[in-house]
Amino acid sequence: MHGMIGRESSPPRPIVRRHSDWTLKEHEVVVSFWPDIEEIEKRLPHRTKAAIRGFAGKCNLRKQIHSWTDEQHSILRQRVRHGVPTAEIAKELGLTRLQVVNRMQYSRLTYPRRPPNPTGNELIDSIRKRAFECNVSMKELDEACKSGAQFRRYSASRRIHIKHVVRATKVLDGDLVIRWSDQ
Structure with missing residues (x-):
């Protein structure tokens, strides 16, 4: 043979036999x-999760499908309304x-809008x-003020430029007033 001069043949590889046949006892364990x-x-x-799931599928064992009742749906609507x-x-x-999140998406139920959390900065x-x-979102306010994400991502460690505050008061139909405390 060509190319075999001076080489020994590779050692034989072990034969791996897979026992994919399921016994009756294994079947009983899976079903029960x-x-x-x-x-x-x-x-x-000796069986993997994937093998167990595959065998269960062959045995027509599936997850139980939940059907929503009118009572459950009304409870869901009430609870979402209350946040x-x-x-x-x-x-x-x-x-x-x-299952609850999927039903909310299917029914187009959303939580009511919540007021923004206080930041500790009275002006912001x-x-x-x-x-x-x-009814203006922080994203819309930032876009109207051309302020990047100043209002959306405000934190006490970040400073906000006064020009963004002035623009925000104009966008929100307000007046910027400075009151000095008398000492």
Whole structure:
């Protein structure tokens, strides 16, 4: 043979045989403990999670599909209206947080707008409060004032330029007044 001069043939590789056939006992374990994959994996340590899920799919074992009742939907609407967090709603309804979030998206339910959190700066707080009352978002205010993200990302460690404050008062139909305290 060409190219084999001076070389020994490579050592034979071990034959790996995969036992993909499921026994009746394994089948009984999967059926009896489904959908608790962790428990099935403990009882069948030689099977991976992917193999267990694949076998369960062949056995027509699927996650139970939840159908929303009118009562659950009305509870969801009320809780969202009152601003209850999704984790608490899910716990109350006995569902996962993801199921609640998906239903909110499907039903186009959104939480009511909340007023901005106080920053500790009286001037910035009054501007943000006025923007909230005028139904202007911080992003829209920043765009109107051409201030980058001064109002959106304000923190006590950042300084805000006075020109942005003046522009914000004009955008929000206000007057900038300075009052001096008499000493």
